[in-house]
Amino acid sequence: MKQPRIVKDLIQDQTASLTPADRQVSDVLLRDYPVAGLKSITKIADAAGVSTPTVIRLARKLGFEGFPELQDALRDEASARIKQPIRKHERWPEERGDSPRFRDFAEAVFDNLSATIDRLDPATFDKIARVLNDRRRRIFLTGGRITRSNADYFYNHLQIIRPGVTLLSQSPNVWPQYLLDMNGRAVLILFDVRRYERDLARLAQLAKDRGAVIILFTDQWGSPISKIADHVVNAMIEVPSSWDSTIAINLIIEALIAEVQSRRWDAAKDRIEALEDMFKSTRIFRKKP
Amino acid sequence: MKQPRIVKDLIQDQTASLTPADRQVSDVLLRDYPVAGLKSITKIADAAGVSTPTVIRLARKLGFEGFPELQDALRDEASARIKQPIRKHERWPEERGDSPRFRDFAEAVFDNLSATIDRLDPATFDKIARVLNDRRRRIFLTGGRITRSNADYFYNHLQIIRPGVTLLSQSPNVWPQYLLDMNGRAVLILFDVRRYERDLARLAQLAKDRGAVIILFTDQWGSPISKIADHVVNAMIEVPSSWDSTIAINLIIEALIAEVQSRRWDAAKDRIEALEDMFKSTRIFRKKP
DNA sequence: TATACGCTGTAACAAAAGCTACAGAATTGG
DNA sequence: CCAATTCTGTAGCTTTTGTTACAGCGTATA
Numbered sequence: 001m002k003q004p005r006i007v008k009d010l011i012q013d014q015t016a017s018l019t020p021a022d023r024q025v026s027d028v029l030l031r032d033y034p035v036a037g038l039k040s041i042t043k044i045a046d047a048a049g050v051s052t053p054t055v056i057r058l059a060r061k062l063g064f065e066g067f068p069e070l071q072d073a074l075r076d077e078a079s080a081r082i083k084q085p086i087r088k089h090e091r092w093p094e095e096r097g098d099s100p101r102f103r104d105f106a107e108a109v110f111d112n113l114s115a116t117i118d119r120l121d122p123a124t125f126d127k128i129a130r131v132l133n134d135r136r137r138r139i140f141l142t143g144g145r146i147t148r149s150n151a152d153y154f155y156n157h158l159q160i161i162r163p164g165v166t167l168l169s170q171s172p173n174v175w176p177q178y179l180l181d182m183n184g185r186a187v188l189i190l191f192d193v194r195r196y197e198r199d200l201a202r203l204a205q206l207a208k209d210r211g212a213v214i215i216l217f218t219d220q221w222g223s224p225i226s227k228i229a230d231h232v233v234n235a236m237i238e239v240p241s242s243w244d245s246t247i248a249i250n251l252i253i254e255a256l257i258a259e260v261q262s263r264r265w266d267a268a269k270d271r272i273e274a275l276e277d278m279f280k281s282t283r284i285f286r287k288k289p
Numbered sequence: 290m291k292q293p294r295i296v297k298d299l300i301q302d303q304t305a306s307l308t309p310a311d312r313q314v315s316d317v318l319l320r321d322y323p324v325a326g327l328k329s330i331t332k333i334a335d336a337a338g339v340s341t342p343t344v345i346r347l348a349r350k351l352g353f354e355g356f357p358e359l360q361d362a363l364r365d366e367a368s369a370r371i372k373q374p375i376r377k378h379e380r381w382p383e384e385r386g387d388s389p390r391f392r393d394f395a396e397a398v399f400d401n402l403s404a405t406i407d408r409l410d411p412a413t414f415d416k417i418a419r420v421l422n423d424r425r426r427r428i429f430l431t432g433g434r435i436t437r438s439n440a441d442y443f444y445n446h447l448q449i450i451r452p453g454v455t456l457l458s459q460s461p462n463v464w465p466q467y468l469l470d471m472n473g474r475a476v477l478i479l480f481d482v483r484r485y486e487r488d489l490a491r492l493a494q495l496a497k498d499r500g501a502v503i504i505l506f507t508d509q510w511g512s513p514i515s516k517i518a519d520h521v522v523n524a525m526i527e528v529p530s531s532w533d534s535t536i537a538i539n540l541i542i543e544a545l546i547a548e549v550q551s552r553r554w555d556a557a558k559d560r561i562e563a564l565e566d567m568f569k570s571t572r573i574f575r576k577k578p
Numbered sequence: 579t580a581t582a583c584g585c586t587g588t589a590a591c592a593a594a595a596g597c598t599a600c601a602g603a604a605t606t607g608g
Numbered sequence: 609c610c611a612a613t614t615c616t617g618t619a620g621c622t623t624t625t626g627t628t629a630c631a632g633c634g635t636a637t638a
Contacts, residue, residue, distance in 0.1 A: 019585060035368040038327050041626060051587050056627065067626060079324040082370050101551065102414065105544045106406055110399070115320055117395050121301055125391060146445055153438035157532060220319075221312045227305050234304070236320075241547030243446060247539050255394045258530030262390065308615060329595060340617045345597065356596065357624095579638100586633080595624070604615070 007073055008033060010062040022058045024048040034074040034081075041067050104240050109247055112236035116248035119220075119234055125252075128215055128231050129259040131187055135162060137213075140178060142168035143191030144200060150191050150217070150249050157257045162264075172199040179203075184211035192216065192223035193237055193244060201225050217249050296362055297322060299351040311347045313337040323363040323370070330356045393529050398536050401525035405537035408509075408523055414541075417504055417520050418548045420476055424451060426502075429467060431457035432480030433489060439480050439506070439538050446546045451553075461488040468492075473500035481505065481512035482526055482533060490514050506538050 011018075011026045018026065028048040029037045037044065045052040059070040131137065139158060143151035148170065155167040168178055182188065188207045192200045204214055204225045216229035219237045226232050235248035300307075300315045307315065317337040318326045326333065334341040348359040420426065428447060432440035437459060444456040457467055471477065477496045481489045493503055493514045505518035508526045515521050524537035 021586065032368055033371075035364055035371060038364055038367070040624080042624075052626070053588090053628080054586065057586090075324055075327055078327070078367055078371065079321055082322075082324060082367065099411070099415070099548075101548060102411070102544055105547055106402070106540065109540055109543070110402065111320075113395070113399065113402075118322065119297075119301075119319055122391070146442075149438050149442035149445060152441055153435075153535075156435055156438055220316045221309060222304065222307070232304065239543070239547065241543070242550055243543070243546055245543050246442075247536060247543065250536050250539055251395065251398055254398070254528070254530070254532070254534050254536065255391050257532055258394055258528065259390060261531050310616060330597095331595065341596070342598080342618090343616065346616090582635100582637085584633105584635085586631105588631085589629090591626105591628080593624105593626075596622085598619100598621075600618090600620105602615105602617085604613100606611100606613070608609100608611085 014061060021050045021054045024050055025055050025058050034077045037071060037074040108239040109245055112245060112248045113251055116235045124231055129256055131213060132260045133263050137185050137187050138164040139187045140166050140168055141189040144197045147191035147193055147246060150246055154253045161261055175203055179206055182207045182210045182212040186212040187215060188212045189215045190225060192225055193219040196223045204228055303350060310339045310343045313339055314344055314347050323366045326360060326363040397528040398534055401534060401537045402540055404525045413520055418545055420502060421549045422552050426474050426476050427453045427470060428476045429455050429457055430478040433486045436480035436482055436535060439535050443542045450550050464492055468495055471496045471499045471501040475501040476504060477501045478504045479514060481514055482508040485512045493517060
């Protein structure tokens, strides 16, 4: 029904039938296209040196209901132009027999990923990578009910890359003993998305009190731990599901792993090779007779 | 006098001192940045699910006189971005002499996701969802060294949605006892990506012999288990890193969770509600009236 | 020169946007 | 548990915006 119209083309097409005043308006619109048209009608009329009704008349001539509709079209164009190239993946092959649910889901994930990347402060990423790269630091990780898997995944890799990495036990009642080891050299990596968990907040506070560096992975709204964390990564987690998606968190985790590993390749290499050897020599599981 | 302020940075800087409602607004603003903020205050408030005064309060917190001033800043940013399309995403390298490693990584992930979706047969997806949805079946999950976390993540959700879900212990030497329970009604979900593990293959064969349905999540090349698996999902895992990326696998997992949950909402609902009651977690988000 | 007609601005007005004050709700701290 | 504090929405208000009606102006044509 209402397909997107490119205002610039509409002006081009009608250029012949435009009156002098119309032209002054369209000049203004095209000069800083399409953003100029996103100001108020008064400002535009002013900038063009015409009256506001003239602007409305132009909008009508271009086929819009009124000025706000013209503005909507311009806003859409601005949005489309600004969207990162990375977002272009959103096009979907039509012929695929996917259920619309799957399609919507996947599209939401793409959306979340680009928004998360967009929102991530490069400096934060860099600082986190630097902290993780510091061999003198001890690293502790834990997460909430769901995000525990993310912590686990991160731990899995970190622990291979560098020494001094610990995944906290799942039960909060044994956390205090880990706290003993958390001094100014410690780093506590926490995962806390909505349905924020009190235990995690308490742990964070205690660790902070002992001087640990807190790195938090949370959602777009931010766990209460944000207030005391040294570095915060906000990931978009909403998808059309009754569950949240932690894929954006995973992206940052994997990117961090890649970053840390590449910064200290030599050191990590030895550890990995040693590990490979050990895995080869322990084969416990045997086929049963 | 009026130096241009980058709204995104202002939000980033203040992120800790923002209230939940503020965050919902900033979330909307950042999602389609900066164009989303060029709509009327009413529309924005609506989209964020908050009242208009909240939007004004956020604008003030960010240091603006009122909403129109915030909007002016956003408009300037939009204009600037459109004028220099090349410099758009390049805050990455410029910032600190950072290599565009992160960007390359992210782009590889996007490619992997699209390719994985492309390659995934909708019928396979459907069949897997159907199997998972069958309450009479018992479900067992396990993965390899790295993919164990993925199995864990899947388990976490499945176990909440439906009964009869078991995550195999990490050590292969206790696997045989699980095999006792794997009959024709059993489903074994395996994760095996390159550096394919022999133990997993053996487990798969034994389970198959006992009549279990095998669902395999593997990489683009395919674990040897592919030959005997009933359903196989191939995910693209290569990224510019010395590690592989399991994000594409996660996407399919999450999509399956969403699918299964929505197919049997009633049954799952009770379980989840019961669980919610058991967990005492902070309630941050209010339901909209 | 008269007059018809399109172009444009002025002025008045309805709609909406933006803002303020206040009170109820939620959260925090004792 | 209650008091203090913070957060947030409602209702009402002012301002601005978008719109309409109309009248003046200029030009073209008879």
